[in-house]
Amino acid sequence: MTLRVGFIGFGEAARTLAGGLGPAGAALRAYCRGRRHAPPYPAEFRQAAAALSVELVDTLEGLARASDVLVSAVFPEAAAPVGAESARHLRPDQLFVDVNAVAPATKEAIAAAVTARGARFVDAELMGAASLYGAAVPLYVSGSGAEEFQRRFTPLGLNVTLIPGPASAAATLKMLRSVVTKGMEAVIVEAMVAAFRAGVAPEAFTAITEPMDAIKFSDFARMCITSDLLHAGRRAVEMETVGEVVRGLGVEPIMVDAARRRLLWSAGLGARPAAEGEAVTDYREVLRLYDRLDRNRFPTEDSS
Amino acid sequence: MTLRVGFIGFGEAARTLAGGLGPAGAALRAYCRGRRHAPPYPAEFRQAAAALSVELVDTLEGLARASDVLVSAVFPEAAAPVGAESARHLRPDQLFVDVNAVAPATKEAIAAAVTARGARFVDAELMGAASLYGAAVPLYVSGSGAEEFQRRFTPLGLNVTLIPGPASAAATLKMLRSVVTKGMEAVIVEAMVAAFRAGVAPEAFTAITEPMDAIKFSDFARMCITSDLLHAGRRAVEMETVGEVVRGLGVEPIMVDAARRRLLWSAGLGARPAAEGEAVTDYREVLRLYDRLDRNRFPTEDSS
Numbered sequence: 138m139t140l141r142v143g144f145i146g147f148g149e150a151a152r153t154l155a156g157g158l159g160p161a162g163a164a165l166r167a168y169c170r171g172r173r174h175a176p177p178y179p180a181e182f183r184q185a186a187a188a189l190s191v192e193l194v195d196t197l198e199g200l201a202r203a204s205d206v207l208v209s210a211v212f213p214e215a216a217a218p219v220g221a222e223s224a225r226h227l228r229p230d231q232l233f234v235d236v237n238a239v240a241p242a243t244k245e246a247i248a249a250a251v252t253a254r255g256a257r258f259v260d261a262e263l264m265g266a267a268s269l270y271g272a273a274v275p276l277y278v279s280g281s282g283a284e285e286f287q288r289r290f291t292p293l294g295l296n297v298t299l300i301p302g303p304a305s306a307a308a309t310l311k312m313l314r315s316v317v318t319k320g321m322e323a324v325i326v327e328a329m330v331a332a333f334r335a336g337v338a339p340e341a342f343t344a345i346t347e348p349m350d351a352i353k354f355s356d357f358a359r360m361c362i363t364s365d366l367l368h369a370g371r372r373a374v375e376m377e378t379v380g381e382v383v384r385g386l387g388v389e390p391i392m393v394d395a396a397r398r399r400l401l402w403s404a405g406l407g408a409r410p411a412a413e414g415e416a417v418t419d420y421r422e423v424l425r426l427y428d429r430l431d432r433n434r435f436p437t438e439d440s441s
Numbered sequence: 442m443t444l445r446v447g448f449i450g451f452g453e454a455a456r457t458l459a460g461g462l463g464p465a466g467a468a469l470r471a472y473c474r475g476r477r478h479a480p481p482y483p484a485e486f487r488q489a490a491a492a493l494s495v496e497l498v499d500t501l502e503g504l505a506r507a508s509d510v511l512v513s514a515v516f517p518e519a520a521a522p523v524g525a526e527s528a529r530h531l532r533p534d535q536l537f538v539d540v541n542a543v544a545p546a547t548k549e550a551i552a553a554a555v556t557a558r559g560a561r562f563v564d565a566e567l568m569g570a571a572s573l574y575g576a577a578v579p580l581y582v583s584g585s586g587a588e589e590f591q592r593r594f595t596p597l598g599l600n601v602t603l604i605p606g607p608a609s610a611a612a613t614l615k616m617l618r619s620v621v622t623k624g625m626e627a628v629i630v631e632a633m634v635a636a637f638r639a640g641v642a643p644e645a646f647t648a649i650t651e652p653m654d655a656i657k658f659s660d661f662a663r664m665c666i667t668s669d670l671l672h673a674g675r676r677a678v679e680m681e682t683v684g685e686v687v688r689g690l691g692v693e694p695i696m697v698d699a700a701r702r703r704l705l706w707s708a709g710l711g712a713r714p715a716a717e718g719e720a721v722t723d724y725r726e727v728l729r730l731y732d733r734l735d736r737n738r739f740p741t742e743d744s745s
Binding site for chain 2: 321
């Protein structure tokens with residue numbers, strides 16, 4: 138049985154998935170009603186869809202009728218209304234998949250509307266840039282339809298990881314991941330804009346990336362957390378000097394100042410003396426210690 | 442001829458270098474006058490030095506007399522006075538190497554004191570955590586003695602890269618690198634403290650690190666800059682939602698808020714419309730464009 142997939146919205150995320158699913162044998166359709174593309178679709182847009190073997194459909198109802206799986210891939214602000222409107226057209230045998238970058242609470246609201254119709258909801262999160270990974274982008278899925286999504290799409294080449302927990306469990310992980318990915322983008326841009334001003338952009342790019350290319354990122358991340366316990370205070374002081382250098386190059390040290398504050402927060406917990414004597418080599422021990430010290434410092438009503 | 446290396450200060454940096462240089466055949470000595478270790482050295486400290494085949498010396502003058510190369514590896518606040526005091530003991534045939542994390546201006550002041558004695562100055566910067574790389578840690582060197590440093594220490598196993606430019610050229614690169622490395626530490630700690638609160642620390646660690654382990658960091662860094670041009674505005678909006686989620690977990694979104702501001706800066710340059718039509722795939726083009734737009738927006742006296 139050919140799986141019939143209907144995309145609501147046809148931007149980068151949908152096109153990336155379509156580029157993998159089409160050749161794998163899925164029947165693809167799309168419906169758009171955005172700022173740039175809406176029925177009657179312009180010729181250029183029809184050609185782009187046809188190049189990916191995607192048939193454009195003129196109504197949401199028509200798309201829902203012709204699909205086993207509906208995939209919402211729209212602008213974040215449209216995710217909730219599109220979810221509510223789509224739910225009205227859903228049959229109990231259908232999957233509704235939301236790939237949008239919206240808050241866990243929004244995912245839960247859409248899930249409620251979908252499951253109220255007897256259909257199953259899938260929170261699907263792209264855990265990487267479509268431009269880097271293509272259709273093999275890691276997809277984290279949660280919700281009542283997550284297992285079925287994995288069963289049906291893994292054979293079609295998608296890279297699916299099942300996340301247990303509430304309907305929005307994958308969205309929570311995506312948000313936490315975005316702290317790091319967008320944060321890294323911001324620190325890299327800040328450093329490289331300053332490096333350009335200093336006339337050493339290529340040298341700085343090499344200095345920043347070559348040592349990172351030589352190690353596994355997961356080892357680096359573990360080391361960040363375990364060494365934060367020991368060196369956050371010293372590094373916060375170093376960041377004052379780093380901030381002066383960046384500012385001296387005419388660039389506002391936004392990320393440098395924030396990193397200094399975050400390192401001061403770590404140092405201020407008093408975790409280093411609390412851990413004295415034990416060699417803490419497991420990042421999870423550091424997180425447990427930070428959490429305990431932070432709660433003790435600012436007792437809240439629900440802490441015992 | 443055995444190379445005689447004298448360490449001023451004997452903390453992690455000095456011990457890491459000693460661990461490589463000793464077995465490679467250098468004669469190692471050290472002098473300390475810090476908060477914890479000063480002559481007469483405690484037995485425990487003598488044993489730690491002896492285990493690395495390092496002879497402890499009781500005066501800075503004695504260390505200088507017995508060394509071909511003096512390496513200053515002290516607390517940052519001590520770097521300038523140690524440089525000034527050491528200079529008084531230097532002979533013209535000696536190298537003075539400063540590995541401390543201090544501002545380029547401080548390195549220049551030390552370089553001036555050293556070269557005034559006829560000796561040669563080396564600004565040597567550890568471009569990675571000693572704990573991760575050991576004695577093979579990438580060392581960037583600049584200054585009047587940089588070439589000699591590379592010639593003498595490369596055969597002893599050190600990983601030396603020559604940086605042309607002023608005496609402090611390596612320090613400037615280290616500072617720019619610290620924007621990224623300490624910034625990444627801060628975003629990873631912020632995300633993982635929040636993940637611990639959400640009860641999903643192991644899942645978040647995997648979600649953050651697995652996709653990064655699958656790609657080269659340098660490719661990621663290039664993509665960050667080129668995609669910042671196109672998506673900074675949308676991502677800044679996403680960071681509002683991310684901040685709400687982090688705050689909702691009881692963690693102050695310090696890095697998230699800063700990243701949102703940095704992304705808004707990028708978006709506010711108007712670089713996307715300025716680049717319309719051209720596909721910008723080279724990160725250096727993005728930096729050039731950002732620099733031009735930023736200077737045009739806030740004209741300064743020295744811009745034409």
